Amino acid sequence: MSKRPGLAAMVDGLSPPRAVELAEESGGVVVDVRSERDFARSHPQGALSLRFSERGLADRLATVLDPATPVVLIAGLPDQLDAAVAQLRAGGFTVLGFVRGGFSGWNDAYLPIASFAEVRPPQLAEGERAPDLTVVDVREPMEWETGHVPGAVLIPLGDLRRRLDELPRSGPIALICEAGIRSSTAASILEGAGFSELLNAPDGTAGFRKAGLPMHYTRDEDS
Amino acid sequence: MELDVRGDVCPYPMMKAVQAMKKLKGAEEVVVITDHAPCLETIPPQAPRHGYQCQIEQTGSPEWRITLTPNGGAS
Numbered sequence: 470m471s472k473r474p475g476l477a478a479m480v481d482g483l484s485p486p487r488a489v490e491l492a493e494e495s496g497g498v499v500v501d502v503r504s505e506r507d508f509a510r511s512h513p514q515g516a517l518s519l520r521f522s523e524r525g526l527a528d529r530l531a532t533v534l535d536p537a538t539p540v541v542l543i544a545g546l547p548d549q550l551d552a553a554v555a556q557l558r559a560g561g562f563t564v565l566g567f568v569r570g571g572f573s574g575w576n577d578a579y580l581p582i583a584s585f586a587e588v589r590p591p592q593l594a595e596g597e598r599a600p601d602l603t604v605v606d607v608r609e610p611m612e613w614e615t616g617h618v619p620g621a622v623l624i625p626l627g628d629l630r631r632r633l634d635e636l637p638r639s640g641p642i643a644l645i646c647e648a649g650i651r652s653s654t655a656a657s658i659l660e661g662a663g664f665s666e667l668l669n670a671p672d673g674t675a676g677f678r679k680a681g682l683p684m685h686y687t688r689d690e691d692s
Numbered sequence: 693m694e695l696d697v698r699g700d701v702c703p704y705p706m707m708k709a710v711q712a713m714k715k716l717k718g719a720e721e722v723v724v725i726t727d728h729a730p731c732l733e734t735i736p737p738q739a740p741r742h743g744y745q746c747q748i749e750q751t752g753s754p755e756w757r758i759t760l761t762p763n764g765g766a767s
Contacts, residue, residue: 523699609703611710615737647702648730675733 480554481566485578488541488568497539497565498661500530502553503572504545505653509669512572513543514581518657520650521549527560532627533654536560542567543575585656588643588668590680595619601640607655608646608674616684618645618677626651633662645670645677694723697731698755706734709760713742718762727755735760 483491492499499516501508508518519530521544530540540562544550554564568575576582592598604621606613613623624632626646636642642664644652649671656667670676678684693712697705705726712722722744724735732748735758739746744760751757 520701522701524697525700525704528704529701609707611738611741612703612706612734615734647734650701651703673730675730678733 480564482569483541483566485568485570485575485580488543488566488575489580491565492539492541495539495565497541497563498534499541499543499568500534501543501572501657502526502545502549503543505649505669505671507545507572508653508657509585509587509671511576511582511584512657513568513575514583515661516543516657517661518653520653521546521553523552524556526553526556527562529654530557530562531560533630533658536562539563539565541565543571545571583660585653585660586668588670590670590672590677590682593618593621593643593645593670593677594682599641603637603640603642604645605636605642605655606645606674607651612647612674614687616678616686617674619683619685621645626655629655629658630662633659636664638664639666641666641668643668643670646673648673648675693720694725696725698725698727700726701728702730702734705731706738709735709758710738710742713738713744713760716762718743718764721762722760724758724760725751725755726758727752729754729756731758732756 499513500519501512501516502519502521505520557564604618606617606621606623607626609625644655646652653669656669659667695708709724736746739760743763747759749757
C-alpha cells in the first residue's frame with residue numbers, strides 16, 4: 470500500500486486485487502466517482518456509480534448507501550479523489566482506500582468489468598420504444614410532476630433498493646433522471662442486485678424535453 | 693436570500709430552491725447561484741408552484757444566477 474502526497478496522507482492506495490479483498494472482508498463497496506459516461510463505457514462489476522461533485526457527495530451517497538458501509542474509491546482525476554475522500558469522511562463514511570491506477574489499473578489487473586448501453590430520447594418515446602422496455606424515472610416526485618417520459622414508472626433514487634421487487638427480472642430496464650447522473654447510480658444499484666440488460670439515459674428528461682417529444686404530466690394520469 | 697449552490701448537482705439545487713421558497717412564502721426573493729446546467733430546467737417549473745417568477749442570467753461559463761421573485765413583488 471502507498472500513500473499519495475496531497476491526499477493529506479490519510480488514505481491508502483490499494484492494488485486492485487487488494488481493493489476487492491478489502492471491500493469483501495469489510496462488507497464494503499467500490500464507489501466509482503468518474504463521469505456517468507465513463508462508467509457506462511466500462512466499470513468495475515458491482516461498483517456503485519457516484520459521479521464526483523464539488524459539494525454534496527456524502528449526502529448523495531447517503532441517499533443510496535448506509536454510512537456504516539465502508540467505501541473503496543475509484544476515481545479518474547487525483548484532485549477529485551482528494552476532494553471525494555474529504556467529503557465522504559466529513560459526511561461520516563469510512564474510506565478504506567482508493568484503487569491505485571484508477572479504472573485503468575483495475576482493467577489491467579483483469580478484474581471483472583461491466584458496461585451499460587446508453588439509450589437516446591427517441592428510443593424512449595411512446596410508440597417508438599421496445600415493447601418489453603421498462604423505463605424507471607429515479608427523480609423526486611416534484612420533478613416527475615413537471616413532466617416525464619410517458620409510460621415510465623417513478624421510483625425515487627433513495628427508494629430504489631427497497632422497491633426492487635417492483636421491477637421485472639427479465640427484459641431491458643432503462644434508467645432516467647434529469648441529466649443522467651442519478652440514473653447512472655440507479656443502474657449500478659440494479660447491476661449490484663443482479664439485474665441485467667440495463668440501459669442509462671445520459672441525456673435524461675432534459676434531453677427528452679429538448680427533443681420536443683411528448684411528455685406526460687401527473688394531471689394527465691389523474692384525469 | 694442568496695443560495696450559492698455551486699458544486700452541487702441534481703437534485704440538491706432544485707430542492708434547496710424549493711425549500712427556500714416554502715420557507716419565505718413570498719416574503720423576499722431567492723437568488724440561486726449555480727454552475728450545474730440542469731438546474732436551468734428543474735428550478736423554473738417549481739417557481740410558479742410556490743408563487744414565484746423565475747429569471748435566469750448567465751454570469752459565467754458555466755455559471756448562472758437564477759432570480760426567483762415573488763408574484764406581485766416581495767412583501
